[in-house]
Amino acid sequence: MDEWDVAIVGGGILGTNVAYWLASRYDGRFAVLEKEPSVAEHASRRNTGVVHRPFYLHPENAKVFARAAGVSYHLWKAYAAKKGLPWAPVGTYEVALEDDQVDTLHKYVGYAAENGMEPSEIEFVDPSEMRRREPNVRCEGAVFSKTDTAVDYQAFTQAVKADAEALGVRFLTGVDATGVTATDSGVAIAVGGGREPVRARYLIGCAGGSAIDLAHAMGVAQEYTDLHFRGEYWTIDREAARLATHNVYSVPRHTDLPFLDPHWVVRATGRREIGPNAVPVSGPASYHGLVRPLEPWVAKFFEPPVYNKLRLMMDKDFLSLAVQEMWSSLSKAAMLQRVQRFLPALRLQHLVSPGTAGIRTPVVNAHGRIVKEAIEVPGPHSYHILNYNSPGATGSPAFAVYLVDRLAARGDLDHLRENPRPSELWSWDTIATAMELTA
Ligand SMILES: Cc1cc2nc3c(=O)[nH]c(=O)nc-3n(C[C@H](O)[C@H](O)[C@H](O)COP(=O)(O)OP(=O)(O)OC[C@H]3O[C@@H](n4cnc5c(N)ncnc54)[C@H](O)[C@@H]3O)c2cc1C
Numbered sequence: 001m002d003e004w005d006v007a008i009v010g011g012g013i014l015g016t017n018v019a020y021w022l023a024s025r026y027d028g029r030f031a032v033l034e035k036e037p038s039v040a041e042h043a044s045r046r047n048t049g050v051v052h053r054p055f056y057l058h059p060e061n062a063k064v065f066a067r068a069a070g071v072s073y074h075l076w077k078a079y080a081a082k083k084g085l086p087w088a089p090v091g092t093y094e095v096a097l098e099d100d101q102v103d104t105l106h107k108y109v110g111y112a113a114e115n116g117m118e119p120s121e122i123e124f125v126d127p128s129e130m131r132r133r134e135p136n137v138r139c140e141g142a143v144f145s146k147t148d149t150a151v152d153y154q155a156f157t158q159a160v161k162a163d164a165e166a167l168g169v170r171f172l173t174g175v176d177a178t179g180v181t182a183t184d185s186g187v188a189i190a191v192g193g194g195r196e197p198v199r200a201r202y203l204i205g206c207a208g209g210s211a212i213d214l215a216h217a218m219g220v221a222q223e224y225t226d227l228h229f230r231g232e233y234w235t236i237d238r239e240a241a242r243l244a245t246h247n248v249y250s251v252p253r254h255t256d257l258p259f260l261d262p263h264w265v266v267r268a269t270g271r272r273e274i275g276p277n278a279v280p281v282s283g284p285a286s287y288h289g290l291v292r293p294l295e296p297w298v299a300k301f302f303e304p305p306v307y308n309k310l311r312l313m314m315d316k317d318f319l320s321l322a323v324q325e326m327w328s329s330l331s332k333a334a335m336l337q338r339v340q341r342f343l344p345a346l347r348l349q350h351l352v353s354p355g356t357a358g359i360r361t362p363v364v365n366a367h368g369r370i371v372k373e374a375i376e377v378p379g380p381h382s383y384h385i386l387n388y389n390s391p392g393a394t395g396s397p398a399f400a401v402y403l404v405d406r407l408a409a410r411g412d413l414d415h416l417r418e419n420p421r422p423s424e425l426w427s428w429d430t431i432a433t434a435m436e437l438t439a
Pocket residue numbers: 009010011012013014015033034035036039040041042043044045046047048049050051052175176177178206207208209210211214231276357358359360388389390391392393394395
């Protein structure tokens with residue numbers, strides 16, 4: 001029976017990047033277990049496709065995400081050029097809809113500097129200048145992040161997969177890890193379908209929206225729970241595409257829940273979309289339908305630990321936003337109204353078809369707070385990444401280096417022989433140095 005040196009559960013953009021870096025640093029038998037027929041079928045495809053510059057991320061509270069996004073921008077730029085993949089530097093306006101949000105914009109200019117962006121990449125734009133640049137956008141001021149870029153993350157993931165395969169990684173697609181048991185020397189991963197368990201000396205959990213379930217199956221991360229929110233988008237017709245030529249995001253009303261605020265996005269193909277809302281759903285692949293049938297949703301809510309979610313529900317801001325979100329899912333007009341706050345010329349007839357829905361899985365801690373950073377949880381012969389949310393696709397190559405580096409420092413990769421391979425495109429040493437984060 002096969003035994004892998006490392007099995008990575010999850011062939012999204014994170015698991016695929018981790019596999020690539022492991023194989024580029026070590027000799028060993030590496031497998032990625034992916035339950036779908038191909039990589040990047042979930043969040044890594046169903047996202048907004050923006051390479052986010054880290055101007056809006058708190059340099060301390062979201063330090064790792066901010067650093068990974070900052071470093072990875074340059075990696076993806078070089079990668080897209082080398083592989084001939086879409087790279088459309090559309091730029092993002094973050095707009096203040098109320099006077100009292102202007103302070104947040106000034107704060108963002110400071111965050112941009114602290115997170116390593118060049119002064120030339122970010123600017124504050126006052127309302128009159130904004131009217132000149134984007135005459136259809138109404139706001140009290142904006143920050144322009146000039147280098148935010150539209151890409152196709154599924155294409156990126158597929159290209160990194162090919163690079164990982166060239167280094168010997170095996171992608172076992174159609175393999176669903178349904179349970180994991182720690183053994184004396186590693187893990188036995190049940191894969192269903194009457195097949196033999198997959199055995200590995202070490203497991204890295206990169207299972208996206210199912211990451212908590214995998215960690216709980218191994219008896220770790222019991223203090224955390226998660227919620228799934230489906231974000232839905234509408235595609236804008238060609239005639240209305242001219243209403244704004246850059247991405248437009250509004251300053252979050254609730255800093256803990258930035259994904260609840262609407263935006264206008266320019267895709268790498270030039271298509272415009274608006275969204276998202278955030279409909280609570282029962283699972284990481286509930287792409288259709290509303291909360292009905294209620295049963296799985298109720299079961300999801302009461303999944304232990306329940307206390308975290310009960311505390312979150314006591315937050316009245318969260319509750320009122322959640323209800324509004326649900327309503328904008330039921331009603332196309334409600335979604336429109338939210339975007340009209342900054343783009344009043346947009347009309348219902350411009351929203352021609354549903355865009356791609358994606359599911360976010362924020363993790364809730366024991367204080368009932370939605371966690372802002374990726375969470376790392378060691379387990380028996382394993383390590384789990386939870387809460388790997390936006391801008392996770394942006395930051396994935398640098399985050400993967402950071403992770404492999406941490407596993408090495410913990411001694412978790414001591415069963416592998418180090419054998420760094422030169423890469424003409426991405427330099428391990430440069431990335432690892434840039435990702436060194438003091439506690
Ligand atoms: C609506 C939306 C918009 C977003 N927009 C952006 C954006 O513009 N820019 C950005 O940087 N980020 C964005 N993000 C965030 C980004 O997409 C995610 O952070 C990133 O894709 C997460 O990658 P992942 O590999 O961890 O997860 P996923 O892509 O979800 O991959 C996890 C994989 O694990 C597999 N899996 C799960 N359980 C098992 C199991 N038991 N056995 C085998 N396989 C399993 C799944 O099938 C899946 O393929 C967005 C996210 C959403 C939902």
